[in-house]
Amino acid sequence: MPNGDTLMHAIDPALFRRVMGRFATGVTVVGFVRDGVATGMTVNAFLSVSLDPPLVLVSVRKASGFVKHVKVGSRCGISILSEQQRHLGPHFAGRREREVNARFVDHAGVPLLEGSLAGIVARIVDIHPAGDHLLYIAEVEDLADGPDARPLIFFSGRYKQIHAHDPILGWQAVDG
Numbered sequence: 085m086p087n088g089d090t091l092m093h094a095i096d097p098a099l100f101r102r103v104m105g106r107f108a109t110g111v112t113v114v115g116f117v118r119d120g121v122a123t124g125m126t127v128n129a130f131l132s133v134s135l136d137p138p139l140v141l142v143s144v145r146k147a148s149g150f151v152k153h154v155k156v157g158s159r160c161g162i163s164i165l166s167e168q169q170r171h172l173g174p175h176f177a178g179r180r181e182r183e184v185n186a187r188f189v190d191h192a193g194v195p196l197l198e199g200s201l202a203g204i205v206a207r208i209v210d211i212h213p214a215g216d217h218l219l220y221i222a223e224v225e226d227l228a229d230g231p232d233a234r235p236l237i238f239f240s241g242r243y244k245q246i247h248a249h250d251p252i253l254g255w256q257a258v259d260g
């Protein structure tokens with residue numbers, strides 16, 4: 085393990101991406117209104133931050149279009165994708181396919197994707213610069229529960245499905 089005397093060395097970006105890709109996540113589409121039209125951006129750097137007040141965070145690349153349109157005070161709708169919505173991941177990551185049927189529904193004034201596992205309506209309350217990204221902190225204003233479906237997973241740069249297995253003997257003890 086490294087100790088205090090370890091010299092700093094340059095981190096290889098490809099290795100950094102590969103290592104961080106080993107952290108399996110869900111996939112969200114953050115919906116917002118651009119020039120009066122509902123649109124969205126695929127985001128997996130999403131997390132729950134605080135319960136009181138209820139806060140969530142998304143990390144967004146500074147160069148993305150999202151940054152031009154979403155400011156402190158803007159509202160957005162975070163849709164958590166199910167595995168049936170696999171096609172929407174690339175669609176909202178810049179590979180727009182005309183034949184993709186992405187239907188937004190208005191929920192409390194923000195766009196959420198129809199059929200998502202769950203939706204979060206939130207207002208941006210803070211934006212922190214962090215390297216080439218911006219951390220958007222958003223206060224949760226409303227929640228929408230979706231169908232009882234399986235989540236879409238992103239792991240090692242690929243979309244995956246969860247296959248539930250019986251827990252390994254002894255897991256219950258550590259799960260509490």
Ligand SMILES: Cc1cc2nc3c(=O)[nH]c(=O)nc-3n(C[C@H](O)[C@H](O)[C@H](O)COP(=O)(O)O)c2cc1C
Binds near residue numbers: 111126148173
């Ligand atoms: C599975 C997946 C997860 C992504 N997560 C993020 C993310 O957390 N933050 C981010 O800035 N971009 C993320 N992206 C990339 C953006 O979706 C993509 O760069 C963006 O939609 C391009 O928008 P632009 O044309 O406005 O730049 C992700 C892409 C994929 C496929």
